[in-house]
Amino acid sequence: MSQHDHSDHENGNHNDEHDHDDHEGHSHHEHHKKMVQDFKWRFWWILGLTIPIMALSPMIQDFLGVDWRFAADKWILASLSTVVYFFGGWPFLTGLVDELKEKQPGMMTLIGLAISIAYLYSTAVVFGFEGDLLYWELSTLVGIMLLGHWIEMRSVMSASSALEELAELLPGQAHRVNEDGTTEEVPVDELKQGDQVLIKPGEKIPADGVVVDGKSSVNEAMLTGESKPVDKADGDEVIGGSVNEKGSITVEISKTGDDSFLSQVMNLVEEAQQSKSRTQDLANRAAFWLTIIAIAAGLITFGAWIFFTGQDFGFAMNRTVAVMVITCPHALGLAIPLVVSMSTSIAATNGFLIRDRAAFEQARNLDAVIFDKTGTLTEGIFTVTDILNFGDDRSEQEILKYAASLEKNSEHPLAKGILEKAEDTWDPDEFNSITGKGIEGKVNGHSVKVVSPGYIRENEMSFPEEDVEKLSSQGKTVVFVIIEEELTGAIALGDEIRKPSKNAIKALHDLGIECIMLTGDNQQTADYVAGELGIDQVFAEVLPDEKADKVKEVQEQGKLVAMTGDGVNDAPALAQADVGIAIGAGSDVAVETGDIVLVKNNPEDVTALIKLSKATYKKMVQNLWWASGYNIGAIPLAAGALYAWGVILSPAVGAILMSLSTVIVAINARFLKME
Structure with missing residues (x-):
């Protein structure tokens, strides 16, 4: 076993004595995944139903200049639209109820209100009420809103994912050492304080503990961020989840479950995620105000035509529906998700x-x-940054070659750094470790040692201390090369910027x-x-x-x-x-x-x-103005403000205008780019 002793770089103690409650992150993660799948599943079904609904809609047929009408076509249209309303619209209808219960009307209220009015109005027309069928508007609105929510939810992070990744750091089994010295495989969750476990090379340490037998180097990079494996011997603490790189060690368990370092990190992650404040969704704010405007405008429109102009119920209802349809745009449901999707795509292509x-x-x-x-x-990895020659007639590259040749038999991260720098090497004839101080052997017929500063101090060898101190002050690790018992040079390795x-x-x-x-x-x-x-x-x-x-x-x-x-x-x-x-x-x-x-x-x-x-937020605001401003401007026309001049906006025309606003929002989102 080879070990370079670099005691100058000591690891801190990772104890933490706070207790934390258990959390149910996994169930939240599963719930999140199911909701994403649910919106996706409903969207594809509604898309399939929208095609025959569009084909059967009289308004669409008139627009295309075709006549596909047949007996009972209205009833088939109503049946398909009923499925769309209850199956596709269910998330929005339940969302409407939830928002009203919480007295916080938002996007769900607006969508739920619009699809309910479009469905009930169109169904009334099927049963004889005078007006236009808006089932196509219902199905496209539901489809686009499902698509928008599906896109949006895919971008939402689940806090439990991090906790699952943390939990996976621990191995499932451990080699528990019995009193008679034999070992048995046991599940990690059966380990308790005081148990001794054997950890073989390459295995993960199952729980926090103290080394009671053996020596090794342990890679704690995944847990502590420290790139250099830490030498461990009797009495040294080890952390559950870290990897034993070489040499078998026996560890006495000191902490399990909620007391362990890894559990404390998991708790810190969850606590921080739960306490993190979130900015309120821009679209929900816009939806809240549009809901207020929609309800107020709808009531004012209906009341004005009934009580002040003497128009009949059918005319007043048509005006009210036109206002409600205008107020709930397709565009608002896509204004944010389309920009999010675009920015996500741009971000991915930029790394x-x-x-x-x-x-x-x-x-x-x-x-x-x-x-x-x-x-x-x-960089997080050790690389050779400097080679010092202490006056020997060998070149710096030759000193590196001797060191690298000897390091070929070592698994130490410093050895890897030296080997990577060397252009070529010899095969060593002999190789031994100098416990805790370095390695020695025979290379190219010469005795060679690669040792730590501790070895040099113990053997009172002289070297240019000022040069070495300068490298050490830069956070670099220095190893010394001795050839034929002469201190030939030194190699500095650093974690490069x-x-x-x-x-x-x-x-x-x-x-x-x-x-x-x-x-x-x-x-x-x-x-x-x-x-x-x-x-x-x-x-x-x-x-x-x-x-x-x-x-x-x-x-x-x-x-x-x-x-x-x-x-x-x-x-x-x-x-x-x-x-x-x-x-x-x-x-x-x-x-x-x-x-x-x-x-x-x-x-x-x-x-x-x-x-x-910055660019994404700017584009979101632009889209919200297009989506909301377009509607607010069209509300007076839908309400019949210019009726006296022969200008009136029917529910059908209102629906077409809303489709146009969706196109404008989609095109605007496409212009998003890195500034």
Whole structure:
């Protein structure tokens, strides 16, 4: 087993003593999926029924200049439309009842009212009432509203997805060690405090605990965001869900269930998601006012024609229906979803996915963006940054080649970084580990050692300390190369800053947005990276369960905050932020918790999404004006305000005008583009 001892980079303690209640995230997730499927299923059925309804409608036939009428065609039309009204309109009718119960009329009330009036009016015409059949208007309105809600719901994020991803980090089984030393396979949920479990190389650690036997390096990147696996030996704590990379270890369980680190992260994610405020939907606000206008205009129209002009009931009812149909446009139901769909498509082609529309809309008003360092602003993997030659006649590339040749037998992440940098290697003749200090062996006929600073200090070897200290101050890890017992050189490895990071920070500054960095690294490393990038504020040495608190701290300054991160430890902070931006190549849970996912791991996309958010909101407002303003302007005509001059808008013409407003809104949405 090979281990480089880098004690300068210690991990924090991840204890958290808060208790949290159980939550039912899974059931909410299933409910959300069923609702999306329900709207989709109803939409396709209604689309199928709309075709014969359109073909049988006298108004459509007159428009096309055909005559497909036959005996009992009205009754077939009424029967098909009844299915559309009750089956397709059911979500809106139940929504109408719910909104009225809560005394908050909105989109559902408006749709429910319009389809009910169109259906009851048309059915009355079938039974002899004088007027036009508006069944085609009913079916197209129901179909378009179902499509709009289906598109809209697909963009809504389910909070439980993140919790499911977290739960999947834990293995299902564990090797429990019995008193006689034998092991048995048991389900993880049967483990209790004090049990000892054997964790083999490559396996996940089933619960929080303390190592009681064996040595290994454990990859905690998914949980702590720390890219370098951490060496573990007797007495060291391990976290459930982290991966044992090499060497078998026996762990005594110290925490299970709700007390575990992973459960606490899950609770933090859910709490932050539940407490996050949402902006009220623009379309619902417009629908609320249109509902008030529709009911008021309808009542005024009916009353005015009956009581003040002496017109008959049939004429007054026709005017009222025309007003109600005009007031509930197809366009309003699609004004927002069409723009959302368009912006989602544009975003995807530009490297980011929108998961939560409300949060995406908020991005246009951001005051601050908090970046996680490791894997977001930096690459998250160790690469060779410097090679020092201590006066030996060998070249830097030769020193690297000797080190890389020896590292071929090591699985350590530093070894991977050295191997990736080397152009070619020799096969080592001998290989041994120097416990806790490095590795040694024979390469190309020479004895070679790759060791830690601890080994050099113990053996009192002299080297240019100033040069090495300079590299260490930049947050880099330094290993030393000894050839034939002579200290030949040193290799520095660092978590390199992403090339687009500096451009991203500058672009955000140009938009007047403050840039903050959040990291578990020491202050010296954090300050170096922040200085290189021009970061405004740094939070260093932050424990995983403190990240969400740091986001709150910035929010309490009255700022609208975005958080960008990739690890499980970032998930609570992503959920707490007003806008959570997940790096796509990071852990699944960060992706599931994020409101927006950066697919290409490019920090510059943060600026792009803010610009798209501004453009999207602008287009939404334009569409709402087209959808609502068009209607409000047409209401007086539908009510018969110009009747004295021979200008009157029938329910049929009103329905056609509404279809035109839908076309205008659709075309306007197509003009959305990145600014």
